Amino acid sequence: MQMQGTAKPLVLVVDDEPAQRALLSYNLKAAGFRVATAGDGEEAMLAIAEDAPDVILLDWMLPRLSGLEACRQIKASAGGRQSAVIMVSARSEEADRVRGLETGADDYIVKPYSVAELIARVKANLRRVRPAATGAVLEAGDIRLDTESYRVTRAGKSLHLGPTEFRLLAALMERQGKVWTREALLDRVWGRDIYIDTRTVDVHIGRLRKALCTHGDPDPIRTVRGAGYAMG
Amino acid sequence: MQMQGTAKPLVLVVDDEPAQRALLSYNLKAAGFRVATAGDGEEAMLAIAEDAPDVILLDWMLPRLSGLEACRQIKASAGGRQSAVIMVSARSEEADRVRGLETGADDYIVKPYSVAELIARVKANLRRVRPAATGAVLEAGDIRLDTESYRVTRAGKSLHLGPTEFRLLAALMERQGKVWTREALLDRVWGRDIYIDTRTVDVHIGRLRKALCTHGDPDPIRTVRGAGYAMG
DNA sequence: CGGCGATATGACGGTTCGGTGACAACGGTT
């Protein structure tokens, strides 16, 4: 498996049947994902708060908190908005599909589904949520970052970045405009449970800027005082 | 559905049957979208180059350039990557769906589809492409405040605010019309257990006003004598 | 109109915050 910027994508499986969870976990792990599981909507919210997943597979029928309501809550929460939600349901009625999608779900799969299609849909949704994890080429202005070949160019000219600066740039480019706090960047770029001075981020931002502006180009990174950094 | 400020989303319909194009155009326009059409893959590429659509409905069976190949080209082109591609196909085989998704399509709809579901899917995909419409943005009159990118604009012009002024404005905008006492603002903006002269709020309101009115715009903040401040 | 309390504003010192150069530690390579 190629070194892809950051850690493997995380998929959260929400289903009340342990057998289903096990089945999905197995197949998703085989496809190269990290997997978390939850048995109902409340567990799901906890899991999301703990570690925001990239994709959430949400069963329609759940005890206590229905899948639909869980979806609404997820999309209303701060952490959940950046996850893709795929509703999984035995209800093939078109009206249900429409309702699911209108509630904020990003996709809708009808049981019985094939594992291959499910994986394909997870990947399709992942492409949008975390392009860098899928071997995509990110673009921002005249900067191109190829997560597969590990190469960065600006205005056609190739740039040399260290691994950390590369991942930092990838994170910033993944969601242009979004302001990342130093803590969020440490989480995403350096790793979840690592303990490093937040000021270190500043230093790396500085190094990244120097690398990006070697040819006199304007600085593409925006500093937001009291908040963090953003691209564009 | 709120279409705040920005133009209506553009949907490109690619189908070789004029009747299909007409049907889809009609329904999409009725749902509030702008619509462009193309009869084959090459026309589609031209249309994309001319005006990048937000969502592309791509028929699987196309003359000359197949839908699958067209999808590949779209996703490989610079402009196409920021559009969502929905494959529309009569082929319900699961293998086809997987192929479509793996080629880079964002979604896959099987004919015959219901118009309601198609619209729902278009909207769901639109949410992804244009995250601006997802609610991280506060608006009041001609003032826009984006809590994710920490950007504030008035009548399109970008403004510069300090962190405290930003939070102050966000608080005021969050509940337009509500009159905040100085104490409440201190709590909300500065922090719960901090002790600061309430007059300081006045100063920051003043600074905020100055920033908001640099271009001679009217003052959007209302002073309520003896009570506090309010927006609008 | 005059007075009084409340609010607006300009100025100022202190503090915090971010940028940057220097440096030592580390691992890999020659």
Added chain:
DNA sequence: AACCGTTGTCACCGAACCGTCATATCGCCG
């Protein structure tokens, strides 16, 4: 061993920002 690129930390500086005060202005009341 010597070298090299990378990385995390620190110290220092300048600039932005903040809170306070003094003063000017406003709005309401008699």
